[in-house]
Amino acid sequence: MSDLLERLRGRGWRMTAQRRVVAEVLDGEHVHLTADEVHARAAAKLPEISRATVYNTLGELVSLGEVVEVSTDKRAKRYDPNAHRPHHHLICARCGSIRDVHPTGNPLADLPASERFGFTVSGVEMTYRGLCPDCAALV
Amino acid sequence: MSDLLERLRGRGWRMTAQRRVVAEVLDGEHVHLTADEVHARAAAKLPEISRATVYNTLGELVSLGEVVEVSTDKRAKRYDPNAHRPHHHLICARCGSIRDVHPTGNPLADLPASERFGFTVSGVEMTYRGLCPDCAALV
């Protein structure tokens, strides 16, 4: 987990207690938390941390490429700390739970030039949807 | 455009002026509008239509499968009326403009059983990201 902190320090991040706990929360579990969940977990370690700081820090981590935003159908964005390994997502349409998945194939190669409309294409996200075992059992 | 209205009527939709203008707005242009943009265009034809009705109607069209929700990075969801033809999206990271694209390949087949975690997988969305020609010219 100090890997992440080292990388950030190496990039000129001023290291504060707030940034440290946010980084630790994200680095600690490979689940996909909302900003509010990150705030709650961070506040457990550093009670006076503000929501604004959590949003700021998450935004910085995203632009540094350390964390990826995932938009599910639910309203709140989720933050995926597993940004260093390329992967895609499988989301339960009912409960919103997310798994990281690794499909075979190369989806970027599947978009021919004629379908690019002059865009400079830099990446692709695949979002598989379905029902998780628990939710499927309820239906 | 009356295709859509016919289909809806055939499914037992009670046809009201409000639903008609919303359907017409979506059916009229193949752009990807936000709920507020749909409301604005609908209100141009039927000034007293309320936002709640637009949201209700969009929600119904989505659950009927006539329209697809697209979550970009921006906050508001966009509504894609081109639901009858399977396709994916190419989004400009800068201005948020969206194009429909048709990649080759079968992404569902690219997710092996070992990567499904017991989920019942029902679909997949591919979101290509990059810069549109206009935005690329600005950088």
Added chain:
DNA sequence: AACTTGACTTGGACTAAGTCCAATGTAGGA
């Protein structure tokens, strides 16, 4: 054509998620 009724619409209050900002605090270099 008038009646009936349950589905539809309305507007306004409410909630959730996120942004902004002026005042205050502090990490890290000199």
Added chain:
DNA sequence: TCCTACATTGGACTTAGTCCAAGTCAAGTT
């Protein structure tokens, strides 16, 4: 130790969307 540019705070604000009780109306029935 001091300085200062960068970071944090909390609270107001905005945006996007939901909810609901009251009123309206489409379409089937007579």
